[in-house]
Amino acid sequence: MGIGTYLALASVLFGVGAAGFLARRNMLIQLMSIELMLNSVNVLLLAFNRVNPSNHDGQVFAFFVIAVAAAEAALGLAILIAYYRVTKTLNTDDATLLKY
Amino acid sequence: MTTHYLTWLLAIPAASALVVLLVPRSWDVAIKRFSIGAMLVELIVSLRLVLADYSDAGYRFVEHVAWVESFGISYKVGVDGISLWLVVLTTLLSPIALYASWGSIKTGIKGYALSFLLLELGMLGAFVALDLFLFYVFWELMLVPMYLIIGIWGGKDRVYAAVKFFLYTMVGSLLMLVAILYVVASYEKLAGHYTFDLQELSSLVLPASQQYLLFGAFALAFAIKVPMFPFHTWLPDAHVQAPTGGSVILAAVLLKLGIYGFIRFAMPLFPVASQTIGPVLAGLGVVGIIYGAYAAWVQRDLKKLVAYSSVSHMGFILLGLFAMNRNGISGAILQMINHGISTGALFLLVGVIYDRRHSRKLDDFGGLAKVMPWYTLFFVVITLSSIGLPGTNGFVGEFMILAGSFLSRTAIGFGSSWFIMTLLATTGVIFAAVYMLHAVLRIFWGKIVHPENESLTDLNRREVASLLPLIVMVFWIGLYPKFFLDKMNPSVDAFVTDFTVRYYEGRRTGEPRLVDFEELEQRIEAAGGLAMAEPTHEDAQ
Amino acid sequence: MSQLMGVSPLLLLVAAGLAIMLVDGFTKERAELASVTAVSLFVAAALAGTMLASGNVAPAPDVITRYLAVDQLALFFDVVICVGAGLSVLLAGGYLREHGFERGEFYVLILFTAFGAMVLARAVDLLSIFLGLETMSLGAYALVAYRRTSARAVEGAVKYFLLGSFAAAILLFGSALLYGATGHTDLAGIGQVVAAGQADATLTVLALVMLIVGLAFKLGAVPFHMWVPDAYEGAVTPVTTFMSVGIKAAAVAVLLRVLVGAFGDPASMGLYTGWTPVIMLLAVITMVYGNLAALAQTSVKRMLAYSSVAHAGYILVGLAAVHEVGSFAVSSVLYYIAAYTFSNVLAFGSLILMGSKGKEAVSYDDLAGAGRRHPVAAFPFVIGVLSLLGMPPTAGFFGKYYVFSAAVQAGGPMIWVAVIGVLASAVGAYYYLKVIVYLFMREPEEDQPIAVPMRSMYVTVTLVLAGYYVVKMGITPSRYLDWAVSAASSLVG
């Protein structure tokens, strides 16, 4: 498989993630969409590392992305929980206390 | 040997402001005395400047210290015949205005004194700065205290007026900042180093097309300050709302900075543009003369009337300025002083009745001559000065300006547009009488119709003390202006020559370049001088 | 050990953070955590400042410099971020205690956030950029949500988090593309490949777009600014302060490093073809939008948030001028961010000072008449807004002068950008003045609660410090200029 295939896969994943982020009203699902986007990056990184086999930068990078994504998810969930505690909802349409 | 009088001139208000800042609020009397005292010391220092010899052009008391070396920003100050009297005007009016304020300012004494000291610092700095950056700093610096004075101690709509004043001035001066930066950048491209030093920047000759925009930016800032029609609408608001002292300083000194900016910066730096656009500005000045007079005539609020009269008077000054000859420019400078004195005094006088009656409506008065004879005398004298009666200061200035604009061109004296402008401007002399005497009539003559006016007291000692110096100046300048003119004429002559040379150099150029004007002027002088003339008409070769 | 001198401020912060975490875990008495935190931040700043001033940057092992630059620019940002964070911490010391929600983790979080910001500011590798960015952002998300029982705080945090992660994903995707296009993750290497024209152009351009977007988001440039007002308003004021100075500074740093470091070749930068016009346009709409929207606010805090958007615009003006005037423009940006740090701390700090428990000052109305009653407390506010407005002789004026000077020197369309910039800042004058208007020229409405200034040594010290530097950087800017110039020279020769 050429690099193009990976690229396409990553783009699709990224696109799906982005679309999910933009389209869904549930914060939790938005969080998941973001994870999807991060994962698409991992695909890219690994694929590009294959094109540039002289070092392992891409793979190292991917590991870090995974780790950070986990941290991000953890923190994100914590914030969502805090939010839910206060407002009893996770619908973004309702989160308009701050505006204008 | 360098003297440090100018630094003292700036340091005294700055240090005094610091002292006032640190003193507790409750020490009212001490603050009052201290601030006035500081300003009087300031006045004395400024009088020392007068003693210098101004028989040739060039700056006196120059001090030059690098400030931000990498940008060529320096602390460079100096006075010449053009700025000398404006400095003295500032130092004279500041204590008077502050002293007169104590009649009406009862709260926030500390802040008021602080603002006044900072204001004086800003004004003096702007007048003596020979570095564009320094000038800009002072130019902006005086904005804030004036804003506070209007906004805190002003009348009912003070906030609106203060903000309007601030924003108007700000818009103009920010564009000027960009223009300054452009000039400096152009200079840097040619000379390889940055400088904001006016004298160094003066060697820069920019192509006409650039001069127009740059001059436009400068002119906007200055025209707003002057204020030139149609940028004048902030003025009536500011004046009406400002407390007496604020109005005095605003009219007497702040407006002058606009004209001063033209003379000191805009015109020498962009001669081609000023020569081309100048008549337009002079024309707007003439519009201002007539329009201001008209508007003044129908005002019912005395302060507003005086404010519009300022628009009218400043129109004269613009006209004289852009006549581009010694008469016009000397007249304009002298008229700046005169306007400072007479309009300053008028605002003081308005303050006098406002303090007593809390009204400035013409309708609320009438017949005051009966109960306030001294007040009437002072008012009428100042009115006469304002309308330019010969023997008072106003006449000399107006006369020189009109002569300047009338004799602005060829040997016989007139180009058609200047002739017509002079004619129209001279009608301003008529209208000045109309609106000022209208006010006098409404306030002083007739019977007292409002019973509350019957118990008005005449001027008190503080008011007389603050007005008397101005009255003296009215007659001094009116009867012996030579003392003042002799100090400014050499500088003005040099300015005109310099401008002419610059103008020709500017016309020749296609690309920015540096010219050693000092050397060039010497060469021209050696060759027999240069007369300003129209471009010659050559036929096609 | 001396080999680590170059990154010693970072290490110091980590150590301090860990220490405070420990202390906080084992003691109930956390009274002086604020001062300890602040002192450690100031020590870090002093360390960095000393090295910056001396001009000698201690050499560092390759293993560090591969990812984190050890240069003047990094030190400059160390100073700015540490000072910003330190002052914010001091504010927090007063604010949190006054309003009764002081907890030890706040200081830990802010230390690590500052650490992240400093990492980001010296990151020279896509990986370290990502790590620094995430470290900083995660800390910031948590800080915004710090007052977790407040609906506004958590809503701000949620929005910030969601959008921030979204933007981070975009940035990350761009990074990956860039890696793919050039085969490098270090900016220097990327720069060489791009300049040589050996990179895959399509991927490079796409990566460039995504990087610009991701970084502009952190900077808060319009139209990627939408989180700014909400997050700023939701967060407690000291956090807002820190975000508006520390995080913004880090964003500026990385923007400089990426755009100038990796895409500094004429083709990528080009006045007609590269990122310069993009930045120019962003600058214009940011300045205009930020100032106009700030005009419409009734809350001072939200106004300051929009104003910080506007200031991002001024910073971008400087950045857009890099194409023509190089290090002059870079140093103008650096000076601006430093001046802005002090001015903004002063403004936010004054806002904090103007309120006390139960009577927090947030809107303009809260300030009505306060200046007349408490002129001493209101005085720094005046200086602060005047500096933000750019009145001489304050740091803000000099910063603005510098940035616009760079723009004017760049010439061409940049002059018009400068003109728009000054006009926009004239609009800005209106809302800044409104603060003074309310402080000194208005009286509170009849039944309106009156704001009472708090008495706090922490806040007072902060304001004195910030005010001192605001004035000092305006009157005698030379030394700071020199620092900015030398820092800039490490990026563009």
Add this chain to the structure above:
Amino acid sequence: MHVEAPQQILLLLIILFPLGGAIINGLLGRYMAKGLVTLVGVGSVALSFALAVVSFVELYGLRHESETATLVYHFYEWFSLKLPSGNVVAVNVRFVMDSLSGVMTLIVTGVGGLIHLYSIGYMGDDEGYPRFMSFLNLFMASMLILVLGSSMPVMFVGWEGVGLCSYLLIGFWFENRDYAAAGRKAFVVNRIGDFGVLIGMFILVGVAGSFEFADINSAAMAGEFRPDFPVWLLGVAPSLATVACVFLFLGCTGKSAQIPLYIWLPDAMAGPTPVSALIHAATMVTAGVYLCCRLSPLFITSDVAMSIIAVTGTLTALLAASIAVVQREMKKILAYSTVSQLGFMFAAVGVGAFAAGFFHVFTHAFFKACLFLGAGSVMHAVHAHGDADIFKLGGLRKALPITRLTFLASCLAIAGFPLTSGFFSKDEILLGAAAQIFRPDDMLMTSVGWFTLIGLTLAAVMTAFYMFRLYFLTFTGEYRSADQSGDHPYDAHPHESPPAMTIPLVVLAVGALTVGFLGLPHVVPIIGTHLSDYSWWGHWMEASVAGQPVPEQMYIVNLASGLAFGAMAIGISAAWVLYRNKSTDALAEKMPARLYQLAFDKWRVDELYAATIVNPIKNVAVVAGRADMTFVDAVMTKLPSFNVREAGRILARLQNGVVHVYGAVVVVGVVAVLAWFWTPHSRIEAAFEGTRVELTTPQGLGYEYRWDANSDGEFETQWKGTPGTTFEYGHDDMRGIAVFLKNTHSGIEHRIDVTDEWMPLPIESVVPAEFLSPRDTGFEVRIDGEFLLFRKAHARTKLSGMKEIRLPMGKSGRLGPARVSSRPLVEATLEVRNAFGNTRRATKEIALPFGFEAPTHASLTRPAHEVVR
């Protein structure tokens, strides 16, 4: 040669005494005893008069040594002006007494002194007495400055100073607002005149290079004012003298109450009577005549201006007299009489009889002052305030014998009764007018002469009539207020005034009767004898006043005298018949009622002015005042600030709080940024090196380029990564020729594509009209082989006599103030392709800075659409 006497300082003291008196009384008078006030007020003027006499005697003595002797006192330099020629004109505070100003000084101080004396009695009881004295003294000082000032600006100090005093004194009883308003009217109307004086002054200094009267007059005599005025006015080109004189005369009409600015004088009667006598009859109002006499050498240079003055004076004399005929109040009648007499003086000036005009000033000072003071005495006697209605008076000869006799004497004088002063002066004026009629070969002057002569005679008839109407109704018949019937009757028991008032009356009356002999004519009418070698007055004035020669032909002399005598006789007889011992207005009953009403309403001139000038201006002012805060402020401030605020509000609304929207906006931003990079951008720039042209475009990330330098559709280069290329253009590449017109002044450039057809060359598009002379416009241009041909488009355009000009291609030259150059035009095309494979094509027209060898006709006419794109 001037002979100067040693004690010139007296001239200064003459002025300083009253000035000092004014200051003392003005500042301290309120706290001083009345006697002291009087001493200061009257004493200072008396001293001044004494000094004036001493000086005059001195001058008189000097005249024996030199015809042009003057007394001079140079005080100090006031300020200076720099003329465009580079000369500096000092404006000196310098006083000169010559024959003209000497006489005037005597009049002013003498009559003034008497009136001061009179005021002791008349105003002594007024609470504002010190103020009154102060103002009166100030007036004296100003008037003396006006008279003695040696230059225009110094004269102008006095000129405006007397206006100020007039203002202050008319509104002396300021509690009556109408009086104060009358004062204001006087000042403003005078200011209109001052406007003229200022402009006139500038023209004078512009031409003569000096403000000194002496220098201006010698310049005028040297003919320097004969050239045309440089600015065309209404399509005619008057001479400098005419314009200057007309402007100066405008000033005179203001100060001396002539049409059109006479309207203030009747209202000025609101002031106390001594003021009317001194300022508004004897001295100030004659300042205009004085000025004309001062500058008589200038005025006489311009026939047009002189005619205007003569006609204006005559018309004023007639108009005012016609109003005076029907008025009912003493001072009003006297006021119109003054206007009318001033008209006589100006008519005299206008016909060149300056000395006669000024003689009338002299005699008029006596009889008119006496009349006013007499009227004051009457009013004082009957306790009339403001003014006295003559139909409520009558028969006062018994109660006021001295007043009546002095009044009668003055009436005779003003009517021109033989051997009274008025007889001589009026006679001289008519003689001057008559002389004009007989000036050979000058239609203008002849007709002006006729008009003046007839008009003045008519006016003289009316003068005699209304004066005696006034006299008869006041002093003959029965006292109509005796029975206290009617509205507001006067005091039933009038009494003669105190000596302080009657003494001046007597002195003035004697003067009115006798001073005419000073002007005893050179040739006596009817008899034809030469009484002496010359008229004393005429000779005395000769030194400082120019003028037409006084005719000696008997028929002229007789005509003038006959008319004068006849007019007097008719006027007095008519009044005798109609009014002696009568109590009703017989004339009014005989006249058509509407005509009477119209005349009584002063021909409704005030109303006319109000309707046509004052109200329109006031309305404009009201509009300006309102518009300023509404329209101008709205446009300059409110609208922009509203727009900005609303824009801010709307933009802030975009921030609606919903995360999706935020995210979507981010995506929009991404798309926008991407869009910029999606298509390539280019910008062709050309640099020239010799005949090679280097074409470049900015480099872009991943861009590829190919060039079609001559836009012939074939790309010279293949796709490549470097942007630049070089090319050498030849004839075949040429698309045309462009002519560039550049204003070297402003840098404005204009381009015209030329062909071998004639095309207009719009030179005015680059050169502002003010720099163009008419011949610069209307050029045409076309290509002719290797040359550009320029020719005039209209017959009036001359090109140094050449019909056409050739300019080699590629060279540049000057066309008037514009630089012209021609350049061949070529077009370069560039195609750019970016990393996304998008291409964009750009073309740019390049004007080559060098020419080719003669371009062929064909290459130039190749139509653009043939070019493959």
